[in-house]
Amino acid sequence: MGLTIDGKFIANNIKKDIIKKVEYLREKGNIPTLAIVRLGDNPGDISYEKSIIKLCSDVNIDTKKFVFDNDISTKELQQILGQLNEDTSISGILLFRPLPEHIDENLIRNSINLNKDVDCMHPLNLEKIFEGDYSGFTPCTSKAALLAILNSGIELDGKTVAVINRSMVVGKPLAMMLLSNNATVTICHSKTHDLRKITKSSDIVVTALGRAKYFNKDYFTNESIVIDVGVSQDKNGKLSGDVDFEDVVNNVRMITPVPGGVGSITTCVLLENVVKACMKEAVLI
Amino acid sequence: MGLTIDGKFIANNIKKDIIKKVEYLREKGNIPTLAIVRLGDNPGDISYEKSIIKLCSDVNIDTKKFVFDNDISTKELQQILGQLNEDTSISGILLFRPLPEHIDENLIRNSINLNKDVDCMHPLNLEKIFEGDYSGFTPCTSKAALLAILNSGIELDGKTVAVINRSMVVGKPLAMMLLSNNATVTICHSKTHDLRKITKSSDIVVTALGRAKYFNKDYFTNESIVIDVGVSQDKNGKLSGDVDFEDVVNNVRMITPVPGGVGSITTCVLLENVVKACMKEAVLI
Numbered sequence: 001m002g003l004t005i006d007g008k009f010i011a012n013n014i015k016k017d018i019i020k021k022v023e024y025l026r027e028k029g030n031i032p033t034l035a036i037v038r039l040g041d042n043p044g045d046i047s048y049e050k051s052i053i054k055l056c057s058d059v060n061i062d063t064k065k066f067v068f069d070n071d072i073s074t075k076e077l078q079q080i081l082g083q084l085n086e087d088t089s090i091s092g093i094l095l096f097r098p099l100p101e102h103i104d105e106n107l108i109r110n111s112i113n114l115n116k117d118v119d120c121m122h123p124l125n126l127e128k129i130f131e132g133d134y135s136g137f138t139p140c141t142s143k144a145a146l147l148a149i150l151n152s153g154i155e156l157d158g159k160t161v162a163v164i165n166r167s168m169v170v171g172k173p174l175a176m177m178l179l180s181n182n183a184t185v186t187i188c189h190s191k192t193h194d195l196r197k198i199t200k201s202s203d204i205v206v207t208a209l210g211r212a213k214y215f216n217k218d219y220f221t222n223e224s225i226v227i228d229v230g231v232s233q234d235k236n237g238k239l240s241g242d243v244d245f246e247d248v249v250n251n252v253r254m255i256t257p258v259p260g261g262v263g264s265i266t267t268c269v270l271l272e273n274v275v276k277a278c279m280k281e282a283v284l285i
Numbered sequence: 286m287g288l289t290i291d292g293k294f295i296a297n298n299i300k301k302d303i304i305k306k307v308e309y310l311r312e313k314g315n316i317p318t319l320a321i322v323r324l325g326d327n328p329g330d331i332s333y334e335k336s337i338i339k340l341c342s343d344v345n346i347d348t349k350k351f352v353f354d355n356d357i358s359t360k361e362l363q364q365i366l367g368q369l370n371e372d373t374s375i376s377g378i379l380l381f382r383p384l385p386e387h388i389d390e391n392l393i394r395n396s397i398n399l400n401k402d403v404d405c406m407h408p409l410n411l412e413k414i415f416e417g418d419y420s421g422f423t424p425c426t427s428k429a430a431l432l433a434i435l436n437s438g439i440e441l442d443g444k445t446v447a448v449i450n451r452s453m454v455v456g457k458p459l460a461m462m463l464l465s466n467n468a469t470v471t472i473c474h475s476k477t478h479d480l481r482k483i484t485k486s487s488d489i490v491v492t493a494l495g496r497a498k499y500f501n502k503d504y505f506t507n508e509s510i511v512i513d514v515g516v517s518q519d520k521n522g523k524l525s526g527d528v529d530f531e532d533v534v535n536n537v538r539m540i541t542p543v544p545g546g547v548g549s550i551t552t553c554v555l556l557e558n559v560v561k562a563c564m565k566e567a568v569l570i
Contacts, residue, residue, distance in 0.1 A: 123408075123409055123412040123413075124409065126415060126416075127408040127409070127411055127415065128408075130411060130412065130415040130453070130457060157476060158476055158478045160478075160483075166464050168415070168416055172415060172461070172464075175472070176457070179451050179457075182474070182476040184471065184472070184474070184476075184477040184478070184483070185471065185472050186469065186470065186472075187460070187469070187470050187471075187472075188469050189464070189467070189469070191442060191443050191469075192443070192469040193443045193445075198469070
């Protein structure tokens with residue numbers, strides 16, 4: 001029977017650590033505060049926003065909501081970010097993406113104060129990840145996948161990891177973080193031939209395809225550690241990962257479930273980043 | 286008998302293309318000009334400088350040398366770069382590295398005009414490579430290794446490539462460029478276990494270890510394509526790559542020699558970047 005890596009348990013431990021840090025900051029007169037900037041009223045965004053506000057409240061991080069119409073101009077959005085950048089009561093800024101098509105995303109992400117960029121949008125923060133420099137912020141989903149591995153007692157040094165995703169929000173930053181931990185990393189994608197050969201010969205497989213139950217047990221061995229970042233709906237409308245959990249769980253060494261796996265950790269990474277931003281502002285780090 | 290990938294032949298073709306572009310630019314009144322900034326008189330730097338000046342002269346690119354003492358301060362170097370940034374007669378700036386230890390390299394690389402950064406030092410240009418955006422400049426050695434593959438009639442799409450190097454001047458940028466070409470990329474390094482298993486199961490192997498003749502034929506198959514970026518001296522003081530060429534050449538599909546392989550292409554990439562910088566200045570691209 002394979003072990004299930006409990007994302008909620010890991011998230012709870014991270015939360016406990018955050019609570020302590022927030023307490024320390026508040027005692028020093030610094031109030032960690034997240035500005036959430038949402039354009040339009042996409043139900044997914046609203047639901048995510050609610051869960052962030054609830055989680056922030058749980059750990060005593062303040063939140064401030066800034067909601068604008070979807071037809072806001074790039075210039076107006078830049079001005080708002082400029083105000084939030086200057087506002088010393090704001091520690092970090094989370095701008096929901098994807099942005100509307102008429103917005104110049106490159107101008108916007110360059111407009112965020114580097115030290116408030118808790119979602120790691122700014123090219124200079126992303127470049128730090130490329131270099132293996134963790135003095136900035138880390139992309140939340142990539143870091144959550146890494147934490148799922150590191151918090152399961154797995155020693156990454158010398159392991160082989162297949163990362164099935166090459167995006168800037170998951171696969172590429174994750175690959176760089178794995179390299180910093182001395183893993184040997186194979187980056188796979190839709191054009192990869194014989195994916196099964198690669199997953200079967202890797203110690204750890206991280207999948208972020210967004211195709212429900214795509215991977216069955218044939219893709220793994222009894223020694224595989226499977227980190228499932230994918231979230232989509234299966235044919236019955238049920239939330240599912242990239243991996244057919246029922247088929248796989250008893251045929252691998254460890255696996256993260258969906259829900260209750262990497263996704264549970266992701267928002268905690270955002271909160272960690274808010275605390276880090278507040279510490280930067282307070283010149284404590 | 287394996288094929289030898291002729292770096293000099295590839296370099297000559299690139300040079301012919303550069304000559305045409307330089308001619309076009311000069312006709313329009315734009316003179317591609319490379320500023321070479323050297324600190325101290327390291328014999329390696331001086332020798333590299335001479336070879337660059339010779340090659341620039343071959344393709345009708347102008348060069349200007351700026352030589353300073355090794356004890357120049359970070360601030361003074363920033364001022365010099367500031368002047369070169371402003372100087373409209375300079376298309377691109379090449380600053381020899383490694384810099385003396387007392388220089389703040391991070392400040393320096395952020396001081397170079399993004400559009401004159403022909404050696405791809407600036408974090409914002411490196412971040413573009415991370416994203417797969419080639420509107421900036423490419424690191425010369427990484428691009429040279431890519432060109433060695435692309436100019437040998439090898440279709441990268443769907444191929445597996447092992448890159449044995451995780452530095453910011455070779456391995457990481459190269460891995461990103463290979464991904465943009467739809468290759469499946471494994472990044473290996475000193476902590477990688479069972480390197481032989483990985484090299485033997487990859488279609489293409491790019492080595493940049495700097496250990497003379499480290500790889501013998503046991504690391505490859507008859508179908509391997511071997512790109513040797515390493516340059517060091519063997520025990521007899523002879524220039525050698527990471528691969529034991531004599532042992533390997535007849536047991537693989539293709540291989541680049543050292544010298545006469547990737548190294549021959551590298552300086553051509555620098556010249557391509559100077560032409561690109563001149564075109565940016567002339568608003569032709």
